[in-house]
Amino acid sequence: MGLNIFFYIAEIKSKTSLTKMKLLFITNLKAFFLFFIQYLSLFTLIVTGPVFPSSSPLLIFYIAGWVLGIWSILAMGFGNINAGPDPLPEGRLVSKGPYAVIRHPMYTAILLVITPLLLDHFTIPRLLIMMLLISNLLLKIRYEEKQMSLSHCKKYSEYSAGTWQLIPYVL
Numbered sequence: 001m002g003l004n005i006f007f008y009i010a011e012i013k014s015k016t017s018l019t020k021m022k023l024l025f026i027t028n029l030k031a032f033f034l035f036f037i038q039y040l041s042l043f044t045l046i047v048t049g050p051v052f053p054s055s056s057p058l059l060i061f062y063i064a065g066w067v068l069g070i071w072s073i074l075a076m077g078f079g080n081i082n083a084g085p086d087p088l089p090e091g092r093l094v095s096k097g098p099y100a101v102i103r104h105p106m107y108t109a110i111l112l113v114i115t116p117l118l119l120d121h122f123t124i125p126r127l128l129i130m131m132l133l134i135s136n137l138l139l140k141i142r143y144e145e146k147q148m149s150l151s152h153c154k155k156y157s158e159y160s161a162g163t164w165q166l167i168p169y170v171l
Contacts, residue, residue, distance in 0.1 A: 026084040034140045035084045041133035045114055048129075049121030058116035065112025072098050072105040085144045087151045095159050103145070103163050107137050111166075141165060 026032050053059050073081060075097025082088050098105035111134070118130050145165075148156045165171050 027086045031085045031143065034136060034143060037136045038133065038140060039083075041129050041136065042110070042114065044129050045117060045126060045133070048123075048126055049117055051117070053116040053120040055120065058120050061112050062116045065109045065114075065116075068098060068105055068112060069109030072109060075099055076106075085140050085147065087144075087147050091151075093148070093152045093155055093159060095163075099163070101163060101168055103160060103165050104137075104141055107141065108166055110137070137166075 026035060053062050076094050076099075080088065080091050080094065082091070098108075102108055114130065114133070118126050145156075145160065152159075
């Protein structure tokens, strides 16, 4: 029997049904640790330095990251979002908006927001945490793509063949 964790962030009532919007769906310990390390790393990087970069060039990347992140969430749709790496049982494959080019635009957005914060307030411990975050995101991507291949089979293979994983023209 697997581990199933659900956290509901909202209940949306309509005349005919009650829909719960999940924030987190995790089915095993590996998925939980990928989730936990990512958010612990992000939290640590955010609380150990300024929340906004002070230089204009870094601020441009920072804002671009927020814009990409918000666009990704809107394209994904609130009922399809999961902070954990497991696809939602009723989830659908999204291939519009930034997902038409990048398979993991939310992770790209995280890197665009966090990297300027690291560079603006650089320390060796923060660099090590950033390296942990990047390693974790790459492992999480591998895990997610395997899970998406299992749940969306041929559709996901076709989708992944025509998109970049994380950074267009690089990865």
